[in-house]
Amino acid sequence: MTAVLVLEDGRVFHGTSYGAEGETFGEMVFNTGMTGYQETLTDPSYHRQIVAMTAPHIGNTGVNEEDPESERVWVAGYVVREPSRVASNWRSRGSLEDYLADQGVVGIAMPGTRALTRHLRERGAMRAGVFSGPALAPVEELLERVRAGAAMEGADLAGEVTTTRPYVVPAIGERRFTVAAVDLGIKAMTPHRLAERGCEVHVLPASVTAAEILESAPDGVFFSNGPGDPATADGPVEALRGVLEAGVPFFGICFGNQVFGRALGLGTYKLRYGHRGVNQPVRHQGTGKVEISSHNHGFAVRAPLRGTFDTPFGPGEVTHVNLNDDCVEGLRLLERPAFSVQYHPEAAAGPHDSAGLFDDFCALMERGRAATDAGTSTATSTEGRNSA
Incomplete structure (x- = not known):
């Protein structure tokens, strides 16, 4: 035909x-x-x-x-x-x-x-x-x-792909942590990677508020990948600001990275043709290590690639940069347990260079729980692969 x-x-x-x-x-x-x-x-x-x-x-x-x-x-x-x-x-x-x-x-x-x-x-x-x-x-x-069709710029699509109701992905083996995962277009492998590490994952709709996220007293909060223009994601940005204010450990990927950037007061922009594939070289700014990573995004965060920048939650910095075009590929706060990457560490069907980021998130939750038990702050608990 x-x-x-x-x-x-x-x-x-x-x-x-x-x-x-x-x-x-x-x-x-x-x-x-x-x-x-x-x-x-x-x-x-x-x-x-x-x-x-x-x-x-x-x-x-x-x-x-x-x-x-x-x-x-x-x-x-x-x-x-x-x-x-x-x-x-x-x-x-x-x-x-x-x-x-x-x-x-x-x-x-x-x-x-x-x-x-x-x-x-x-x-x-x-x-x-x-x-x-x-x-x-x-x-x-x-x-x-x-x-006559609609352009991607200005498209608010997370609400069209998110789950219509909350659901739970149980931990595999012993339950170590409870994670609230906001579904902006989540892939099935992502909660599975967390479950493999002993996380009971409570997947929530994109329209969820900060109060609803924190209702179950999660050990950590995760924001997923998803479609559309991050400039339209006012609801998720506001919800994330509430999470950051509460000091709960946070990890975001892809669209979640862009939402994190906006929550920190940064802007976003549309890439000419985006990054889509399983072969993108990303360099860690602190160590110089290069990981081959899986991507699917057409927008990026605008932030200074060197040094720190001011946010409503203390200083932040860019942790990862794409070697093909110097696009921002990762962010973190220096005084709060929060970080994100623009790529996909769950990486189905590969590569798996970045799978350790889930371990970093678990380490943040472990330190956050220990600090809570001890009655101390978790402000500087963001070391590990993400911030070496």
């Missing part, structure tokens, strides 16, 4: 239908991961985005029931170069194309994914549409419909 991909600047790519037949609209982005396509499809951070895979061959291992990061596919559309003709893996339960069709995801298989990626790197992420069927409208008409 014929299919076309139309970008808002008028660039058009031709191919064949892949997945469901029909039409879809969203922000056009690309993912550089060589593996993990099922995790990408089910990551809520991709809500309202059309994702192009730069790896040339997609679908080799089919789909299974273990790897999804949520209960549904969130990408608005999917672009691949060459779909695998055979799904071959001992865990496979079906083909990727059938999976996309069952989920109603409109996609396109086309020879120009390299040209598309180069175009987006030069022109930036932009609105797009994928159209497939036996009789497509003229390109001029399709372009008008693409340009």
